Amino acid sequence: QKEVEQNSGPLSVPEGAIASLNxxxxxxxxxxxxxxxxxxxxxxxxxxxxxxxxxxxxxxxxAQLNKASQYVSLLIRDSQPSDSATYLCAVTDxxxxxxxxFGTGTRLTIIP
Amino acid sequence: DAGVTQSPTHLxxxxxxxVTLRCSPISGHKSVSWYQQVLGQGPQFIFQYxxxxxxxxxxxxxxxxxxxxxxxSSELNVNALxxxxxxxxxxxxxxxxxxxxxxxGTQLSxx
Numbered sequence: 609q610k611e612v613e614q615n616s617g618p619l620s621v622p623e624g625a626i627a628s629l630n631x632x633x634x635x636x637x638x639x640x641x642x643x644x645x646x647x648x649x650x651x652x653x654x655x656x657x658x659x660x661x662x663x664x665x666x667x668x669x670x671a672q673l674n675k676a677s678q679y680v681s682l683l684i685r686d687s688q689p690s691d692s693a694t695y696l697c698a699v700t701d702x703x704x705x706x707x708x709x710f711g712t713g714t715r716l717t718i719i720p
Numbered sequence: 721d722a723g724v725t726q727s728p729t730h731l732x733x734x735x736x737x738x739v740t741l742r743c744s745p746i747s748g749h750k751s752v753s754w755y756q757q758v759l760g761q762g763p764q765f766i767f768q769y770x771x772x773x774x775x776x777x778x779x780x781x782x783x784x785x786x787x788x789x790x791x792x793s794s795e796l797n798v799n800a801l802x803x804x805x806x807x808x809x810x811x812x813x814x815x816x817x818x819x820x821x822x823x824x825g826t827q828l829s830x831x
Contacts, residue, residue: 612762651810651822652763696762706753706814707776710762 610635614697614711623720627684631697631711634678640703641673643682644696646713652696655682659703687718722746724823726811732829733801741796741826745813751775752794753820754786755810763810769794798828806830 611634621627629643640659644652658664658671658680670683680699684691694715698708725744733739745752751770755763768776769788783799792813798805806829812820 651824653822654819657819698762704814704816705776706751706768706812706820707765707778708763708820710764712760712762 610638610699610709612697612699612709612711614695614714616712617715618717619714620717620719621687623687623689623718625687627687627691627716627718629682629684629695629697629714629716631680631682632678633680633697633699633709635699635701635709636675636678637701638678638699640700640705641671641680642698642700642708643669643671643680644698644710645691646694646696648694655695684716689718689720692716692718724811724813724821726809726823726826728826729824730827730829732831734831735801735803737801737830738797738799739801739828741798741809741811741828742793743796743811743813743823744793745811746815746821749813749815749821750792751814752788752792753812753814754794754796755812755822756780757808757810757825759807766796801830803830 643655646652656671672681694713696713697711753768754766757763765778767786788794808825811823
């Protein structure tokens, strides 16, 4: 059974610091990797996706992928209180596949 | 443009009843997926439909069924409700890119 594991947290980070969120996955055939943000009582919204080894940057967010180690991470620079949410890691076995396997999410709290 | 719309937003049912949840994808999106999110967990894939055909099914019992209509809207049906079916049910649609756009969900409570 494919598994995606995340530390459930809560992870507390001071405002302005870097928040680091980690995710490991069990299926070596996974090809596409996603980070979603979910505010309490709301639906998930996509922050970034990555499918090549290395780093991908978008504004304050950087996704890092290491397929050999089956590890994906999300860095949030200059953390803001509005970044306080649950961050969900999701993987799929090919680009465009809508069957995503999600982790349980990491709850992030930014402390003003 | 309107996003993915789901109805109803909240629903309360009793054990053994049947429920139908509805979803309208973003205009132009032909693919719809359904996910179940139990409190404290990540979403779990239930179904995917594309052009009215089932393209994927998750590990859910046959009490769960779905269909997609010619206008690409979709319904999720759950029969013989159990307490454990209480969850947020999310519908998502996709065009040709990687991004799944989620609706705001239907919160189902089974008493």
